[in-house]
Amino acid sequence: MGKKARTAITPTREENFPEWYQQVIKAADMAENSPVRGCMIIKPYGFAVWENMQNIFDPWLKDYGVQNASFPLLIPLSFLEKEAEHIDGFAKECAVVTHHRLEGSENGLVPAGKLEEPYVIRPTSETIIGDAMSRWVQSYRDLPLKLNQWGNVMRWEMRTRMFLRTSEFFWHEGHNAFETPDDAKKDCLTILDMYEKFFHEYLAFTGYKGIKTPEERFPGAKETYAFESIMQDGKALQAATTHDLGQTFSKSCGIKFQTRTGVEEHAYTTSWAFSTRAIGGMIMIHGDDDGMMMPPRIAPQQIVILPVVKNPEEDGEIVAFAEKIVADLKSKGMRAMVDKRDMRTPDKMWDAIKKGIPLRVEIGGRELENKEVTVVRRDIGRESKQTLSVSEFVKQAQGLLDQVHDFMLNRSKTFRDEHTFDGTSLSDISDFFAKDNVGLVKVPVTLLEDDKLEAIMKEYSLSTRCMPFEDGGEKVLIGKAY
Amino acid sequence: MGKKARTAITPTREENFPEWYQQVIKAADMAENSPVRGCMIIKPYGFAVWENMQNIFDPWLKDYGVQNASFPLLIPLSFLEKEAEHIDGFAKECAVVTHHRLEGSENGLVPAGKLEEPYVIRPTSETIIGDAMSRWVQSYRDLPLKLNQWGNVMRWEMRTRMFLRTSEFFWHEGHNAFETPDDAKKDCLTILDMYEKFFHEYLAFTGYKGIKTPEERFPGAKETYAFESIMQDGKALQAATTHDLGQTFSKSCGIKFQTRTGVEEHAYTTSWAFSTRAIGGMIMIHGDDDGMMMPPRIAPQQIVILPVVKNPEEDGEIVAFAEKIVADLKSKGMRAMVDKRDMRTPDKMWDAIKKGIPLRVEIGGRELENKEVTVVRRDIGRESKQTLSVSEFVKQAQGLLDQVHDFMLNRSKTFRDEHTFDGTSLSDISDFFAKDNVGLVKVPVTLLEDDKLEAIMKEYSLSTRCMPFEDGGEKVLIGKAY
Numbered sequence: 001m002g003k004k005a006r007t008a009i010t011p012t013r014e015e016n017f018p019e020w021y022q023q024v025i026k027a028a029d030m031a032e033n034s035p036v037r038g039c040m041i042i043k044p045y046g047f048a049v050w051e052n053m054q055n056i057f058d059p060w061l062k063d064y065g066v067q068n069a070s071f072p073l074l075i076p077l078s079f080l081e082k083e084a085e086h087i088d089g090f091a092k093e094c095a096v097v098t099h100h101r102l103e104g105s106e107n108g109l110v111p112a113g114k115l116e117e118p119y120v121i122r123p124t125s126e127t128i129i130g131d132a133m134s135r136w137v138q139s140y141r142d143l144p145l146k147l148n149q150w151g152n153v154m155r156w157e158m159r160t161r162m163f164l165r166t167s168e169f170f171w172h173e174g175h176n177a178f179e180t181p182d183d184a185k186k187d188c189l190t191i192l193d194m195y196e197k198f199f200h201e202y203l204a205f206t207g208y209k210g211i212k213t214p215e216e217r218f219p220g221a222k223e224t225y226a227f228e229s230i231m232q233d234g235k236a237l238q239a240a241t242t243h244d245l246g247q248t249f250s251k252s253c254g255i256k257f258q259t260r261t262g263v264e265e266h267a268y269t270t271s272w273a274f275s276t277r278a279i280g281g282m283i284m285i286h287g288d289d290d291g292m293m294m295p296p297r298i299a300p301q302q303i304v305i306l307p308v309v310k311n312p313e314e315d316g317e318i319v320a321f322a323e324k325i326v327a328d329l330k331s332k333g334m335r336a337m338v339d340k341r342d343m344r345t346p347d348k349m350w351d352a353i354k355k356g357i358p359l360r361v362e363i364g365g366r367e368l369e370n371k372e373v374t375v376v377r378r379d380i381g382r383e384s385k386q387t388l389s390v391s392e393f394v395k396q397a398q399g400l401l402d403q404v405h406d407f408m409l410n411r412s413k414t415f416r417d418e419h420t421f422d423g424t425s426l427s428d429i430s431d432f433f434a435k436d437n438v439g440l441v442k443v444p445v446t447l448l449e450d451d452k453l454e455a456i457m458k459e460y461s462l463s464t465r466c467m468p469f470e471d472g473g474e475k476v477l478i479g480k481a482y
Numbered sequence: 483m484g485k486k487a488r489t490a491i492t493p494t495r496e497e498n499f500p501e502w503y504q505q506v507i508k509a510a511d512m513a514e515n516s517p518v519r520g521c522m523i524i525k526p527y528g529f530a531v532w533e534n535m536q537n538i539f540d541p542w543l544k545d546y547g548v549q550n551a552s553f554p555l556l557i558p559l560s561f562l563e564k565e566a567e568h569i570d571g572f573a574k575e576c577a578v579v580t581h582h583r584l585e586g587s588e589n590g591l592v593p594a595g596k597l598e599e600p601y602v603i604r605p606t607s608e609t610i611i612g613d614a615m616s617r618w619v620q621s622y623r624d625l626p627l628k629l630n631q632w633g634n635v636m637r638w639e640m641r642t643r644m645f646l647r648t649s650e651f652f653w654h655e656g657h658n659a660f661e662t663p664d665d666a667k668k669d670c671l672t673i674l675d676m677y678e679k680f681f682h683e684y685l686a687f688t689g690y691k692g693i694k695t696p697e698e699r700f701p702g703a704k705e706t707y708a709f710e711s712i713m714q715d716g717k718a719l720q721a722a723t724t725h726d727l728g729q730t731f732s733k734s735c736g737i738k739f740q741t742r743t744g745v746e747e748h749a750y751t752t753s754w755a756f757s758t759r760a761i762g763g764m765i766m767i768h769g770d771d772d773g774m775m776m777p778p779r780i781a782p783q784q785i786v787i788l789p790v791v792k793n794p795e796e797d798g799e800i801v802a803f804a805e806k807i808v809a810d811l812k813s814k815g816m817r818a819m820v821d822k823r824d825m826r827t828p829d830k831m832w833d834a835i836k837k838g839i840p841l842r843v844e845i846g847g848r849e850l851e852n853k854e855v856t857v858v859r860r861d862i863g864r865e866s867k868q869t870l871s872v873s874e875f876v877k878q879a880q881g882l883l884d885q886v887h888d889f890m891l892n893r894s895k896t897f898r899d900e901h902t903f904d905g906t907s908l909s910d911i912s913d914f915f916a917k918d919n920v921g922l923v924k925v926p927v928t929l930l931e932d933d934k935l936e937a938i939m940k941e942y943s944l945s946t947r948c949m950p951f952e953d954g955g956e957k958v959l960i961g962k963a964y
Contacts, residue, residue, distance in 0.1 A: 032617075034610070035561070036554040036601065041614055044549035044629070051550060067526035068533060072518040073603070073634055073650050074577070077584070077591045079517070087584070087591070095556070095601075096581040096593040100638040102559070102573040102602070109559045109569070111578040111600050113638075118593050119518065119577075120584070121555070121603070128516070132523055135514075141824065147526070152555055152634070156582040156595075168555050342623065 007289035008354050017233040022162065024283055027354040028292035031162050038160040038167030042276070045355065046163075048300035049279055050170060054150060056202055056298075057172070060194055066146040066174060071128050073152075074119035079127040082252040086126065089219025093156040094120040095167070121154040126220065126245070126271055129175045130253030137267055139258045140179050144187075148174045163280030164237075164482050171275035177255060177267040181246065184268035185223075188242040191272045192225050195240040203278065204295035204408040205229055205285045206416050207239055208477060210466030213448065218271075222246035228465045228477065230416050231284035234438030236465045236481040239281050242272035280482070285412055292356030293378055295408055296401040303329055303336040303397060304357045305373075308345050308364035322363050325373070328394045334401070353378065358404045359397065379404045379411075420477070426452055429478055433460035440465060440479035448476060489771035490836050499715040499766075504644065506765055509836040510774040513644050520642040520649030524758070527837065528645075530782035531761055532652060536632060538684055538780075539654070542676055548628040548656060553610050555634075556601035561609040564734040568608065571701025575638040576602040577649070603636040608702065608727070608753055611657045612735030619749055621740045622661050626669075630656045645762030646719075646964050653757035659737060659749040663728065666750035667705075670724040673754045674707045677722040685760065686777035686890040687711055687767045688898050689721055690959060692948030695930065700753075704728035710947045710959065712898050713766035716920030718947045718963040721763050724754035762964070767894055774838030775860055777890055778883040785811055785818040785879060786839045787855075788830050790846035800850050807843075807855070810876045816883070835860065840886045841879065861886045861893075902959070908934055911960055915942035922947060922961035930958060 009027060013020045025031050030046030042050065058068070074097060080087045097119045099111035122128065129147065137145055150172045157165050174191065178184045192209055199205050207229035217224040221243040229239050249255070250266040259265050286293040296302050305326060307318040322338040329336040339348050345362075352360045362374045373393050377384035377400065388396065419439030423429055425447070432441050433456075445467060447453060457463065457478070465477040491509055495502045507513050512528030524532065540550070556579060562569045579601045581593035604610065611629065619627060632654045639647050656673065660666045674691055681687050689711035699706040703725040711721050731737070732748040741747050768775040778784050787804040791797050804820040811818040821830050827844075834842045844856045855875045859866035859882065870878065901921030905911055907929075914923050915938075927949060929935060939945065939960070947959040 032614075034554045035558060035613060036556045036610075039554035039556060041554065042552040044551050047551045048549075050552075067530075069526050069529045070524040070532075070652070072516045072521035072523065073636065074518045074521060076517060080584070081590055091584040091586075091591065094582065094584050095579045096584065097577045097603070098580045098593055099578040099600075100576065102562070102569070102576050102578065104573075108563055109573065111580055118581075121579070128518075131517060132514075154555065170552070 008291050008350055009289055012289040013232055013287075018161070020289075021280075021284060021287075024287045024291050024354075025162055028356060030279075030283075030292070033162065036167075038157050040162045040166045040168075042170075045300055046279065049282075049294075049298055050276055052298045052300065053202070053278070054172070057194075057198055058150070060198070061148055061172075061174070064146070064190070064194070065144070066148045066176075068148050068150065070149060070151070071125055071132065073122055075122050075125070075128050076117055076119055078117065079131065080120065082127060083220055083249065085248070086220040090120075090123040090155070093158075094123060095154045095156055096120050123153055123155045124271075125149065125153075125173055126175065126249050126269075127253065130249040130255060130269070133175070133177055133250075133267070133269070134254040134256070137177060137255050137257050140260050143177055143179045143257060143267060144183065145177045146174070147176070148172055161280070161482075163276055163283070165277075169276050171273045174270075174272045176270045177250070178269070179257070179259070179265075179267070181268050184244050184246070184270050187270045188223070188225050188244045188272065191242045191270075192227060192240070195227050195242075195274060198274075199227060199229075199239060199278070200409060202295065202297045203282050204297075204405050205239075205282065205412040206409065208416075208466055208468040208470070210468040210477070211473060212241075212466055213464040213476065216464055216466075218243040220245060220248045222248065226466045229281055229285060229412075230419055230440060230479075231281065231482070232287075232415070233284070234419055234440070234479070236440060236477070236479045237277070237281045237284070238465075238481070239278050240272070240274035243270060245269045245271060285415075286408055287356070291354035293408065294356040294358060296358040296405050299356070299358055300335065301337050301355075301357050302334050302401055303359040303361060304352045305336065305338045305361045305363060306345060306348050306352065307338065307340070308362050311365060314365055314368065318363055318365070318368050321368050322361075325361075325363075325390060325394065329397055332394070332398065334397060358401055361393070375400070377404055379407050426450060426456060429453075429462070430456045430460070433462065433480075440477045442468075442471070442475045442477050445474055445476045490773050490832055491771055494771040495714055495769075500643070502771075503762075503766060503769075506769045506773050506836075507644055510838060512761075512765075512774070515644065518649075520639055522642075522644045522648045522650075524652075527782055528761065531764075531776075531780055532758055534780045534782065535684070535760070536654070539676075539680055540632070542680070543630055543654075543656070546628070546672070546676070547626070548630045548658075550630050550632065552631060552633070553607055553614065555604055557604050557607075557610050558599055558601055560599065561613060562602065564609060565702055565731065567730075568702040572605040572637070575640075576605060577636045577638055578602050605635055605637045606753075607631065607635075607655055608657065608731050608751075609735065612731040612737060612751070615657070615659055615732075615749070615751070616736040616738070619659060619737050619739050622742050625659055625661045625739060625749060626665065627659045628656070629658070630654055643762070643964075645758055645765070647759075651758050653755045656752070656754045658752045659732070660751070661739070661741065661747075661749070663750050666726050666728070666752050669752045670705070670707050670726045670754065673724045673752075674709060674722070677709050677724075677756060680756075681709060681711075681721060681760070682891060684777065684779045685764050686779075686887050687721075687764065687894040688891065690898075690948055690950040690952070692950040692959070693955060694723075694948055695946040695958065698946055698948075700725040702727060702730045704730065708948050711763055711767060711894075712901050712922060712961075713763065713964070714769075714897070715766070716901055716922070716961070718922060718959070718961045719759070719763045719766070720947075720963070721760050722754070722756035725752060727751045727753060767897075768890055769838070773836035775890065776838040776840060778840040778887050781838070781840055782817065783819050783837075783839050784816050784883055785841040785843060786834045787818065787820045787843045787845060788827060788834065789820065789822070790827050790844050793847060796847055796850065800845055800847070803850050804843075804845050807845075807872060807876065811879055814876070814880065816879060840883055843875070857882070859886055861889050908932060908938060911935075911944070912938045912942070915944065915962075922959045924950075924953070924957045924959050927956055927958045
């Protein structure tokens with residue numbers, strides 16, 4: 001028998017990565033499938049992650065001058081029709097509202113009150129926000145106009161996976177308008193840097209910033225920039241994108257302004273987003289065969305204290321001791337809790353592991369007596385186990401959380417580097433994927449012009465992921481993707 | 483000529499209250515109608531109010547043990563059919579999703595991909611959350627279960643009014659489950675108290691807490707409790723409600739648990755909400771003929787500084803002086819800004835008034851020289867005008883904001899009391915409304931049994947608003963309502 005006879009999650013990542021992913025979500029109690037086709041229920045432990053993401057990122061947007069607002073959930077078909085390229089991208093997966101009431105019939109309730117013009121539930125809001133901007137923007141004095149909306153959108157996906165691809169999902173969608181093309185480009189790059197900083201510093205994962213190839217651009221965009229990450233199965237995940245929309249939507253929506261020299265011009269717009277999908281990425285980058293591993297700065301609970309009760313009479317005393325420590329940790333800004341549930345200690349321990357709580361603290365009779373705690377880090381597990389005096393622990397806890405963060409971020413960086421393979425020819429690509437290797441292949445962009453590339457991409461279900469900035473746009477990443 | 487020759491808002495409240503309401507929203511730049519039937523766009527200044535409301539109330543819910551989660555936007559028709567009373571309440575105003583893609587045709591895009599079972603966009607989520615609870619609740623150990631969702635819902639209203647009645651609106655909807663009917667009732671009353679505290683302490687308005695008559699109950703509820711306010715036109719607005727659902731939804735959704743004595747029982751559930759409608763109430767309670775009046779604790783900006791620039795050379799100096807004051811105010815936790823827009827000072831002044839910013843500060847050459855500021859309160863206007871040294875102002879600003887709050891809350895209390903009329907007979911009701919009086923009539927509940935009441939209610943478009951707790955349930959408020 002090896003060091004670890006069993007894992008908390010079955011199957012393991014190696015045995016069946018997609019099924020492992022579903023089981024991690026279930027074991028961590030983050031989400032579940034709903035009775036509504038393709039829609040998930042985000043359970044409190046999963047939703048708290050999304051709330052934390054919003055609470056961190058929203059002030060960054062406000063500092064950058066972005067204002068939150070709210071635009072209608074429904075979009076008239078006539079709005080979508082204005083922008084041909086855009087509608088091509090979304091028409092195949094729209095939830096369409098056609099009636100406005102229900103009527104009883106012998107077959108139960110049926111739709112009634114047919115609408116003259118149907119609506120779609122927004123798959124994205126360029127057209128409806130563009131329409132508003134056409135009223136709000138008159139002069140260069142009204143620019144830049146920076147708007148953001150946190151909300152739900154819907155794309156009728158055929159094959160869904162919790163967090164990664166669901167019919168309804170949550171995101172923030174930013175929509176900015178500028179006087180010049182340079183301003184719009186700069187905006188896309190600035191926001192992309194904010195995304196990278198956010199993913200690095202809070203979700204503890206890395207990726208490649210780069211430009212999308214024309215085929216992978218957002219429908220209607222002049223240029224799409226992306227932050228692409230690599231999951232533990234070697235597939236890429238587009239964690240966030242920014243789109244330079246040029247004058248596409250300002251022309252179709254009529255966003256015109258009087259310039260500083262008094263002529264009328266169409267504004268230059270951008271749009272940009274990350275979504276609940278990033279949570280899926282976080283799971284696939286950090287999780288292990290024992291379950292979820294929460295990056296400490298986004299974790300709903302950073303520290304859990306388990307009272308190890310052998311002698312029931314000590315129970316109250318140990319819990320009071322634990323609660324005092326939690327109060328101290330909270331006063332220092334950490335999220336901590338005592339697990340007081342009526343469950344066996346090993347079950348609580350495994351629950352904390354499966355939920356990925358960064359620090360697990362055990363307090364038993366001996367710890368109580370010695371005023372000390374036993375601490376285990378989730379990221380490196382048993383080997384990190386140490387006993388500290390309470391005062392020392394309270395003093396070091398934030399530092400330990402930062403160590404967990406750094407370890408996870410570095411592991412993600414190492415993984416990215418070790419699973420990005422340089423190639424120079426088409427056969428480098430086909431050989432790599434024929435052998436079921438795990439990772440992405442990076443090749444010179446000149447290969448994109450080779451007619452034979454398409455057949456290889458098709459054979460192995462590949463796509464171009466991005467042309468990384470770090471290679472000066474001279475190389476392109478190719479791989480399988482979520 | 484009187485003291486005030488013109489008002490910033492035309493028409494005045496007295497001339498045309500509904501139109502005054504629309505014009506206040508427009509002048510304050512809070513919202514506008516959208517091209518989508520019955521749906522509004524909440525503009526940044528209006529949305530910031532909703533964000534502040536969420537940021538204040540959400541932690542209160544968390545302290546009470548409520549966890550946020552997210553449930554699907556769409557609800558299968560079969561779910562609605564489970565609860566007859568419930569569906570009767572909502573079937574006439576549902577947005578129905580019947581198709582999942584669009585196809586090009588000679589008439590443009592048309593719905594395609596007909597769904598086997600249509601969905602409605604949630605008008606409320608009892609059925610879909612009840613379904614989840616039926617999986618999550620097994621034992622008394624799983625109770626209480628307290629869940630909340632901040633989100634959008636849709637009710638296809640025929641006559642819409644911004645904030646007050648829109649097809650799509652924002653709310654929070656809480657859904658709790660308990661072991662006993664007493665726990666459920668207590669929950670409804672606790673949450674109602676939280677609502678009252680929130681409206682008093684943050685939105686600066688008062689109302690009546692009470693029980694709804696059976697006709698006015700939420701469809702499916704055993705009892706509905708409400709916080710009812712009176713607007714300046716004398717109409718009532720239901721600002722928030724809590725519903726004791728008894729076992730209605732636990733029976734139709736199958737929320738069963740093993741009790742402490744080992745038998746199986748259906749849980750007792752509640753639901754409760756306030757919505758963006760409360761913002762409409764805030765406007766109609768506090769606004770005057772010069773526009774919006776923001777309650778200071780919810781105001782997007784609490785203090786605005788207007789640099790009064792007569793001599794352009796002083797401009798930079800005055801702005802720097804103003805910005806230093808803003809930094810000081812911010813460091814003390816207040817929301818303050820300098821209005822640096824390229825506009826005439828009187829226009830900025832009127833803009834601040836129409837937006838209802840609680841404190842307006844003017845700084846000109848003399849103030850700069852003397853290191854002082856001239857402050858005007860929005861609530862009482864010119865008569866509050868005073869000149870203070872900068873240090874005195876920074877010290878007193880929070881106190882001034884509290885004074886504005888207290889003044890507004892007291893005015894709302896006085897208005898409520900002065901516009902609630904005691905009656906004892908049916909003719910007291912008909913006489914009051916026949917004379918177009920402004921307010922509500924409170925009569926003994928025994929009158930509800932009088933057959934002739936219905937005709938009077940119909941003639942004057944009245945409804946029972948609630949049976950106030952403060953009268954021990956022995957009286958009922960009757961009036962017109964939003």
